[in-house]
Amino acid sequence: MVGNKRDSREGGLGWEENHRDRMGHYLEPTKTEESPNRDLSFTMPAPRNYQTEAIIIKKTKLGEADSILTFYTPNMGKIQGFAKSLRKPKSKLAGHLELLTHSLVSFARGKNLDTITGSQTIESYMAIKNDLERTSCALYAAELVHQFSAEHMENEPVFRLLRETLQQLSRTDNLETTLRYFELHLLDGVGYRPQLRECVSCHRPLEPATNYFSPLGGGVLCPECRGTQYPVYPLSINLQKVLRLLQSSDYEVVPRLKLDAELAQQLENVLTEYLKFLLEKEVKSADWRKSLRSLSPEKSQPSLPQQPDNL
Amino acid sequence: MSHQTPSDAISQLIQEFNKLPGIGPKSAQRIVFYLLRSSEEQGRQLAEAVLSLKQRISLCSSCFNVTESNPCAICGNTGRDPTLLCIVEQPQDIVALEHTGVYHGLYHVLHGAISPTEGIGTEDIRIKELLNRLHNGAVKEVVLATNTNLEGEQTAMYLGRIISPLGIRVTRLARGLPFGTELEYADDMTLTRAIEGRSEV
Numbered sequence: 215m216v217g218n219k220r221d222s223r224e225g226g227l228g229w230e231e232n233h234r235d236r237m238g239h240y241l242e243p244t245k246t247e248e249s250p251n252r253d254l255s256f257t258m259p260a261p262r263n264y265q266t267e268a269i270i271i272k273k274t275k276l277g278e279a280d281s282i283l284t285f286y287t288p289n290m291g292k293i294q295g296f297a298k299s300l301r302k303p304k305s306k307l308a309g310h311l312e313l314l315t316h317s318l319v320s321f322a323r324g325k326n327l328d329t330i331t332g333s334q335t336i337e338s339y340m341a342i343k344n345d346l347e348r349t350s351c352a353l354y355a356a357e358l359v360h361q362f363s364a365e366h367m368e369n370e371p372v373f374r375l376l377r378e379t380l381q382q383l384s385r386t387d388n389l390e391t392t393l394r395y396f397e398l399h400l401l402d403g404v405g406y407r408p409q410l411r412e413c414v415s416c417h418r419p420l421e422p423a424t425n426y427f428s429p430l431g432g433g434v435l436c437p438e439c440r441g442t443q444y445p446v447y448p449l450s451i452n453l454q455k456v457l458r459l460l461q462s463s464d465y466e467v468v469p470r471l472k473l474d475a476e477l478a479q480q481l482e483n484v485l486t487e488y489l490k491f492l493l494e495k496e497v498k499s500a501d502w503r504k505s506l507r508s509l510s511p512e513k514s515q516p517s518l519p520q521q522p523d524n525l
Numbered sequence: 526m527s528h529q530t531p532s533d534a535i536s537q538l539i540q541e542f543n544k545l546p547g548i549g550p551k552s553a554q555r556i557v558f559y560l561l562r563s564s565e566e567q568g569r570q571l572a573e574a575v576l577s578l579k580q581r582i583s584l585c586s587s588c589f590n591v592t593e594s595n596p597c598a599i600c601g602n603t604g605r606d607p608t609l610l611c612i613v614e615q616p617q618d619i620v621a622l623e624h625t626g627v628y629h630g631l632y633h634v635l636h637g638a639i640s641p642t643e644g645i646g647t648e649d650i651r652i653k654e655l656l657n658r659l660h661n662g663a664v665k666e667v668v669l670a671t672n673t674n675l676e677g678e679q680t681a682m683y684l685g686r687i688i689s690p691l692g693i694r695v696t697r698l699a700r701g702l703p704f705g706t707e708l709e710y711a712d713d714m715t716l717t718r719a720i721e722g723r724s725e726v
Contacts, residue, residue: 330556501644
């Protein structure tokens with residue numbers, strides 16, 4: 215992305231950091247009045263090596279011991295990298311490139327796929343990985359980010375959302391509400407923010423009454439317009455309040471939100487339907503989450519994060 | 526006029542070898558031309574060995590290891606300890622563990638690990654069969670030897686959760702620093718496990 219957002223960041227980044235296009239090429243400054251003789255509007259190839267913060271969201275095996283990793287990054291969106299011999303026992307990188315780990319990853323550019331040359335863990339989220347429920351929720355979040363993003367589309371808010379979500383999932387007891395917050399804000403971040411305040415058909419402000427969510431309309435229909443789109447899902451007044459609250463708040467609101475089982479289920483249903491409609495496919499890790507919950511309902515409360523022994 | 530490609534039998538066999546993992550078109554070509562130069566006997570032996578593999582090898586009905594006999598040599602060996610059951614992901618893991626010579630119990634092969642993002646759930650690996658085995662009460666300890674990646678850890682945690690209520694002791698292979706590594710390169714998770722699992726010298 216040329217210029218824009220990064221100029222306001224502290225730390226005084228140089229011209230090079232601010233002026234890359236989507237493929238990582240430098241964009242040299244063009245001719246200006248001050249320097250009419252410098253026609254520097256050609257692009258320079260990017261350096262062979264680069265480094266970025268990244269959260270590993272997907273891993274695929276390749277060949278005998280190699281892997282292809284999918285990352286989500288703050289400034290390059292979703293990218294992929296080739297990790298040679300990652301699955302061998304003496305691999306130094308394996309521990310720093312596990313799924314759901316936040317690392318500083320170094321790459322060398324390749325013709326097709328860039329190769330991972332190094333990785334340093336920033337946060338390993340052990341509290342998530344030691345807990346079956348937290349892991350299943352985190353995998354679900356990672357899969358949604360993967361499904362909703364195209365490669366090399368910068369989306370820093372989504373990166374921050376994913377990182378904050380992993381932090382929340384590490385310590386909260388309120389896993390499901392955390393996921394609902396995540397789903398709403400992810401939709402926001404990728405351009406599918408549900409319209410919750412006015413009817414998506416007639417645009418009148420919604421009354422405090424039962425209204426109807428329409429995936430097709432990307433928002434809520436008033437009772438008069440409910441017949442104009444199909445399918446629709448009824449939303450009680452409380453459900454609408456919860457949706458609006460989650461949509462307009464920070465993560466701080468989640469621990470304070472206590473939903474009864476029925477409301478929580480309705481909230482989950484409507485968001486799941488909307489996500490399914492947008493993605494046109496099932497989210498695979500959603501099934502695993504559901505089967506875990508049915509396996510041990512008393513265990514659907516996650517264990518408290520374990521503190522390591524003090525030495 | 527387009528270039529000529531080799532005749533049918535040759536390109537057919539090249540294609541077959543090319544399908545195998547780790548064998549690209551060049552390697553496949555090299556192998557096929559080698560076979561062309563070698564004796565008919567060699568070609569026949571190769572063909573027969575491939576056929577026998579598929580005809581004679583199947584899964585042990587008890588532990589799901591690959592075997593010619595049913596039950597397999599390990600399950601059929603009365604000298605092994607039937608109270609100890611080691612759970613692994615793939616048959617190759619048994620080869621590795623047996624190579625140490627220190628384990629004398631029985632095995633169970635899951636043929637995979639729980640991987641939600643790939644759609645592999647509990648129904649897709651041999652968990653039901655494992656539970657059936659445990660219900661007859663012979664096993665006193667289950668050793669979880671799944672891989673230490675996220676999928677293997679999840680599988681281990683899940684199995685621990687469903688097996689413990691049966692009153693069977695559940696243990697996990699020690700995780701920590703592999704041999705031949707340097708501390709400064711180790712990652713957080715490995716080091717945490719290594720510190721927490723430290724033992725007396």
